[in-house]
Amino acid sequence: MATATTRWCVHHPQRAAFALCMTCTRTICQECATQWDGIYHCAPCLAKQRTGVVARSPVGGWLALVIVTAILLFMTARLMLWSGALIAGLF
Amino acid sequence: MIRAPLSATSVLDETSDAVALAAAPWAAVLVLTSLPWRFLQVLFIDQLLELGNNAAHYGRALGSTANAATIAFIVSLIGRAIYARAINLAAASGRRPGKEALRVPMAALATYLFTASLVAALFYATWFTIIGIPLTIIVSGLAIGTMPLNDRAGIVAPLKRIGRFAREAKTLTALTFVFLVALVVAMVNLVAAFAIGLWLVHGFGGFDVSRWEALLDFGTRRFDLLLIAGGIIAVEPFWIAANVILVRKAGAEESGEELRLWFRELVGR
Structure with missing residues (x-):
């Protein structure tokens, strides 16, 4: 307060x-x-x-942001697949 | 206008006002952009459960669904960003937001794509630990809540901002619990809506719905998965709005009730 x-x-x-x-x-x-x-x-x-x-210059920030986001999105799809297959194996 | 000190109830109270102002048409934008993402999630989980132990042998088929889901995820994030901006404008002005809600600053949108992707990656890496689910849901909420504050492209600043607002752990946990209950209530309502719909079609229309009853039966795997997705879609507009309001209130915590009184004093002078 x-x-x-x-x-x-x-x-x-x-x-x-x-x-x-x-x-x-x-x-x-x-x-x-x-x-x-x-x-x-x-x-x-x-x-x-x-x-x-x-x-x-915002170029550095933008470049880093775009590269990291692209890597993360790629990883998201892979992790979705791997963790899903891991869980599915338990059923 | 910030009306009351920060608490879960005050956030929910102001959320309902903001949603009432921004819902038409911006909640529809949110729902429409979320639908492909949720349906592909359901399809992916359904495929996994169908394959069971053999899932590891169908990497290509599952991978294509996962890739499509990730593209749909990006679309849903854009919808969320537009809706969050609409809520922010509604909360700030007390008026129905117009087309300016579509003009999400590029830096804010790109930063949100980054934070949301990070949270999604963390979710899939930790969801089997159970505790990872509520934690990533809370951080995901903060990511959309802090989106309007990101005025510059960068990686560190948005994460710091999320960390700053994560200090409101008590309110965040309370809100997460409230929305978990809301999700269950939404799912129960959906089950009831389908049951009533079938009953009406059978009772008044005289149609044979036995096949539909089997498909829309609680306990059928696909129907259960769609129920969860439907429940999430129903609750999502309120959850996003609550996070935007929470960040606004937490940022202006000191200007809460007291500023309202000061404002009254100023007007009264």
């Missing part, structure tokens, strides 16, 4: 909190809260995400 000290906006200490930033989990006022895809973010976190997107 929130304590008395967390009831105020971290960027505007004189203002009452309105929401919780889902990135930094700090309380923020109505002015600082921006809803993006149904999720509240504070202005600094949104700015950080924006610069991060511009500065960092």
